[in-house]
Amino acid sequence: MSACAQCGIDEDNLTVDDAVTTIRTLPRRYRQALAGLDANALTRPDASGWSLLAHVAAARRALDELASALPGVLTRPGTSVEDIPVEPAGPPSPHDPDRELSAIGEASAALVGRAEAAPSAAWDRPFVFGGHEVPARRIVQRAAHAGAHHLREMERHPSSAGRDSDDD
Numbered sequence: 001m002s003a004c005a006q007c008g009i010d011e012d013n014l015t016v017d018d019a020v021t022t023i024r025t026l027p028r029r030y031r032q033a034l035a036g037l038d039a040n041a042l043t044r045p046d047a048s049g050w051s052l053l054a055h056v057a058a059a060r061r062a063l064d065e066l067a068s069a070l071p072g073v074l075t076r077p078g079t080s081v082e083d084i085p086v087e088p089a090g091p092p093s094p095h096d097p098d099r100e101l102s103a104i105g106e107a108s109a110a111l112v113g114r115a116e117a118a119p120s121a122a123w124d125r126p127f128v129f130g131g132h133e134v135p136a137r138r139i140v141q142r143a144a145h146a147g148a149h150h151l152r153e154m155e156r157h158p159s160s161a162g163r164d165s166d167d168d
Helices: 016-034 052-075 097-117 120-124 136-157
Strands: 128-129 131-137
Touching: 016 052, 016 097, 016 136, 052 136, 120 131, 128 136, 131 136
Parallel strands: none
Antiparallel strands: 128 131
16 A cells, blocks of 8 residues: 555554554544634535535544454454545535544544554454455554544645644
């Protein structure tokens, strides 16, 4: 895999520790990204555009799915998991900001807890992800990428112009 064309993150070069550290910071970073924004910033800018809240919902969905997949991947080599794209084909339908932020916190905590409990040898176990055999570490690499990717997209969003960013 090469670096993401939209955000520049190269999943293959993320260590498990770096990915877990990134995942751990996501709840705070998403709260900061939405702090102080008015309701208009959370709506779609146009029929084809994504709202800031849609990016939060997409990250939450990816984190939820990856957190659910991680236990099987770590304990059952050869497990098959459907690919979880960093950016879905279209914007997801978000809920309210507090609900989405709470869900990001829960999914991040689940991923971090499961990752920290895993023996280091488990990260090399193969599983099938979107039809390709990859090591188990791909789950946390993809989660870190998805979370950071959507934060970067939010920074580029018209309603975020002129705001300070926190790039951990």
